[in-house]
Amino acid sequence: MPAFTLASGMRNCGVLACAIYCRSMIILGDRDIKTLLLDLAQQRAVEDVLSLAVKSLGTARDSALVRIWLVEPDTACPACADNAICAGRGRCLHLKASYGKSRIDGRLWTETELSGFYRFPLGSRKVGAIALTNKPLEVARIDGTEPWIADPQWIEQEGIVSFVGQPLVCRGETLGVIAVFSRGMLEAGTLELLRMVADHIAYAIANARLFEIADASNQKKELENAHLREELYEARKFTGIIGNSAAIKEIREQIQIVGDTEATVLIQGDSGTGKELVAHELHKHSKRKTSPFIKINCAAIPQHLFESEFFGHAKGAFTGAISDHMGFFQLADGGTLFLDEIAEIPLELQGKLLRVIQDGEFRRVGEGKSRRTDVRIIAATNKNLKQAIQNKTFRDDLYYRLQVFPIIMPNLNEREEDIPLLVRHFIGVFCKKNGRCTFDLSEEQMLRLRRYSWPGNIRELQNFVERMVITGRPEQALAYLALCGPADLSEKACGEPASGPQKIFTEKQMRHMEKANLKAALERTNWLIYGNRGAAALLGIKPTTLISRLKRFDLYKLRPASISFDEPKDFSGAD
Secondary structure, three states, rough: OOHHHHHHHHHHHHHEEEEEEEHHHHHHOOOHHHOOOOOOOOHHHHHHHHHHHHOOOOOOOOEEEEEEEEEEEHHHOOOOOOHHOOOOEEEEEEEEEEEEEEEOOOOOOOOOOOOOOOOOOOOOHEEEHHHHHHHHHHHEOOOOOOOOOOOOHHHHHHOOOOOEEEEEOOEEEEEEEEEEEEEEOOOOOOOHHHHHHHHHHHHHHHHHHEEEHHHHHHHHHHHHHHHHHHHHHHHHOOOOOOOOOHHHHHHHHHHHOOOOOOOEEEEEOOOOOOOOHHHHHHHHOOOOOOOOOOOOOOOHHHHHHHHHHEEEEOOOOOOOOOOEEHHHHHHHOEEEEEEOOHHHOOOHHHHHHHHHHHEEEEEEEEEOOEEEEEEEEEEEOOOOOHHHHOOOOHHHHHHHHHEEEEEEEEHHHHHHHHHHHHHHHHHHHHHHHOOOOOOOOOEEEHHHHHHHOOOOOOHHHHHHHHHHHHOHHHHHOOOOOOOOOOOOOOOOOOOOOOOOOOOOOOHHHHHHHHHHHHHHHHHHHOOOOOOOHHHHHHOOOHHHHHHHHHOOOOHHHHHHOOOOOOOOOOOOOOO
């Protein structure tokens, strides 16, 4: 009796296994169901779960089309024909994955945004009803006359004979719906088998979402830690001197060599290249780092006040001198005096400056006795001092006294490999400053920044990143930058340099900028209007608004012949 029972049980198990295998062949084809379920459980991204699921089921023997919709906020849709049904609900179904193959022309049905059934209000049609009721739906035999069929012709042409749909439920929450259109008759128990697969898909989606949240949180922490490390690094060494280019490495080496000496340094370079930062680093690496660092912008001092500001004056030295006044050399005693834009010092004062550099002595205006000072001189200029010497506006002896140790600052276009580091640094700084969430740019966006000439050098890049952070629209900022053209374009074409006054654009110029921005968005999205990956979503406007603007700017006719801007229609008739 036990042997008979065992043998009977084994036969029954064999029959059951065979039945499960046959049903799985209809749903999964040659793919082993155990392997599929294990693969689903290992996915860490929702997109990967969905892709694996629809491809596995969509390549089965009789499968025509497999689709998965997920429940998401209704604000994610650019347009909806069922607004009246969906109004006030806050959630609806969004088509996220699709896979199938036409038997007519062999094309794959993988699109989501272009489908006419990319969105369903909960309760609308059979897919929406499945999501709302959490009840599966099985149609074993389709005759083509059912009222829920949107396109009977598609059903007939593709040979669709059955349909099965299952809600994706995890821990009592409906995550979405999976639907299978088949060219074969559904075997008994197919619904139960699909239910098992659907349950595993739902749990895989839920787990993947948790992984994505965790990964996003880790990435955020990594970014925050990176910025903290950067701040700590800058606090210790080479503050603001960011980059790994050969030019920057040479600047660092020069700072290391001359920093702890008493040598006079002349920093030369165009505006915005970071001359002041180098001066600060020289002071920090000197023996005077605990003493004052006095910066003088020689271009900002009125000519008649130069001597008084540099050397000070005694009470009563001239009208308005109501008290003794300490000059920069006295204030910087024991420390470093940074003379920025030194070429702007009047010629008649340059001799006195040379004396104090050589002898360490100066006299206040209106005072007969000499005073001593112990300062280290660091000078900077963006002008050609040799040319100034030829023009008799700068003393040659002062030039040679200043140029004991020259440092030449490279332009930003000479160290373009440093641009990504600078951009990420400035993004971190300005996001923190303005209370914005940090972000990063794509490789393509970084490449566009590297290709720009940056006539205003680091200062222009810094101002550009700050505007980008404030607006929160990197692509729009990059589109404006593209108006300035290639690297050899002059500043005049792009307005004033970053250090100058803000350029005011005319209405015509603004229209030109907007047109260029629209065209850039279209090219970036391959002229796709609708959907989450469309140009309208990229620009943050409605598709209808975008199309209206395209017509207004005469861009409508530039679309490729294969592209339609009409409201997307379903290509399959399936829902």
